[in-house]
Amino acid sequence: MTLAAWTQTLGAGPLLGIAAGAVALLLTLIIVLRVHAFLALILVSLLTALAARIPLGAIVNQVLVANFGNALGSVALLIGLGAILGRLIESSGGAKAAADLMVRIFGEKRAAFALGVTSLLLGFPIFFDAGLIIMLPIIFAVARRIGGQNLLLYGFSGIAAFSVMHVFLPPHPGPVAATEFFGANLGIVLLLGLVIAFPTWYISGYLWGRFVNKRFPMIVPAFFGTLDEDQPKHPAKAGTVIAVLLLPLVLIFLNTGLAALASVGIVDGDATWVQALTLIGTSPVALLVTVLVALVVLxxxxxxxxxxxxxxxxxxxxxxxxVILITGAGGMFGGVLRASGIGNALAGVLSDLGLPVILATYLIAVMLRVAQGSATVALVTTAGLMAPAVIGGGFSTLQTAAITLAAAAGSVCASHVNDSGFWLVGRLVGMDVKTTLKTWTVQQTIESLVAFALVLVVYLVF
Known part of the structure; x- marks a missing residue:
């Protein structure tokens, strides 16, 4: 039997029990028994598929391999190209030069704040994973430049900024999709997203980064090399590095900008020049162009x-x-949970509770996120489920925008072992699973709660 022809017969209770047992087994294997995360994720994914009664003939190719490949489709390219770019910036002495410039301008005490604000600005046109890869060399260099075990202060200030922008701001795909489902005004969603972005980042990124940095002091990992003590004779200039880092952002902005213009009919989306610039502005191609330029100038x-x-x-x-293999395996695990029907069963239960629409929307998104890992799936599923209630509820334009961002807030909550992003952040920053749960999972939860509180105020007042 193929996966498309199969129907899940287990109820919500057994499915949620399977999901909870799978997560518990995975954490036991990795933290207690010290099994490598890659092997543990594959094993638990297989056992979960069997427990959920997914057809035996579909488990390997249609569930495990397919979801592994889907997770790596863009991430592997971004990580590979981003690592090359970061290594070029580091080995040329450019990362240290850019870090020195930032510290001179903002000072050591304000460097983490400046990194976060910079990441907020850069995160407007660029997706989370691509922005993370591009900024990491500078984040690492600033952390080394100031010295000490301050990785999480600078790391979380920047990483959380990209997360906030990706979750709440159009033209990122999640909020755009939710806007369409709910019939919200895209411009109002954008303006409200801008209003809540800074305080959400400041609390969940900057202040949380300061807190966890004291609890979990960490040194910068040697992901891009460790050449601060052995700089080249002719190091690259800070301006050159900044120009190289801005190049993919400009190219990606071409993509998102042209897509927005085409959607409202200002440009012809089928025109050859539009499609060519859109191609160049996709994240993998933009990074490839940047790496080729960096090979020359750096x-x-x-x-x-x-x-x-x-x-x-x-x-x-x-x-x-x-990093690539574990990220793919994390996507595989989340894909198994989605294929099992756990998310749909949970959403059906929550939708019948009779809660206020904005609260129900948020809680459904939270539960879907926790159950199956993917923020995009959680957001889109929630939007599809709650769309009739929102459209027929007679809400104001601003209230509809608040409900849209409430769904987005729920979709980012509690990133854990079934989320490929959990493994991406943890491995890039050099954290083990336990530390990632104590820092990144909590950060995502704080981000979710703060954003929901802000949009709830807007919903109730306006």
Whole structure:
């Protein structure tokens, strides 16, 4: 039997029990028994599929392999290209130069705040994972420049900023999809998202980063190399590095900007020049172009020979292989939970509770996120489920926008082991599973609660 022809017969109770047991088993294998996360994720994914009674003939190819591939479809390219770019910036001395410039301008005490604000601005046109990869070299360099075990202060200030922008601001796909389902005004959703973005980041990113940095002092991992003590004779200038980092952002902004213009009929989306610029502005292609430019301006122009650059590129793949594989396996685990029907069963139960629409929307998104991991799936499923109630509820334009962002707030809550982003952040920053749960999972929960509180005030007052 194929997966498309199969219907889940288990009820919500047994399915939720299977999900809880799977998460508990996974944490036991990784934290207690010290099984490598990649192996543990594959094993638990297989056992979960069997327990959920997914057809045996569909488990491997249609569930495990398919979801592993889907998780890696764009992430592997972004991580690989981003690692090369980061290594070029680090090895050229450019990361240290850019960090020195930032510290001179803002001072050591305000450097983490400045990194966060910069990431908020850059996160407007660029997706979370791509923005994270692009900014990490600078985040790591600033943390090294100031010294000490301050990784989480600078890391969370920047990473949380990209998360906030990706979750709440159009043109990112989640809020755009929810806007369409609820019939909300995209401009109002954008304006309200901008209003809540800064306080949400400040509390859940900057202040939380300061707190966890004291609880979990960490040094910068050697993801892009450790060359601060052995800088090249002719280091790249800070301006050159900044220009290189801005290049993918400009290209990606072309993509999102043209897509927005095409959606309202200002430009012809089928025109060849529009499609060409849109192609160049996709995240993988934009990063590829940036890496090729960086090889020239940070390598060849500084006198690096082709063989040396080839070895440098080759040397970046070892550290990122584990990140890529574990991220894919995390996507596999989340995909198994989605295929089992756990999310749909849970959503059906919650939708019948008779709660206020904005609260029900938020809680359904939270439960779907916790149950199956994907923020996008949680948001889109919630929007589809609650759309009739929202559209027929006679809400004002601002209230509808608040409900839309309440769904977005719920979809980001409590990132944990069934979320590929959990593994991506944890491995890139060099945290083990227990530390990632205590820091990143809590950060995402705070981000969710703060944003919901803000949109609830708007909903009740206006």
């Amino acid at each position: 390598g060849t122009v500084r006198g690096e020979k082709g063989s040396a650059l080839e070895k440098l590129v080759e040397g970046t793949f070892g550290p990122v292989a584990s």
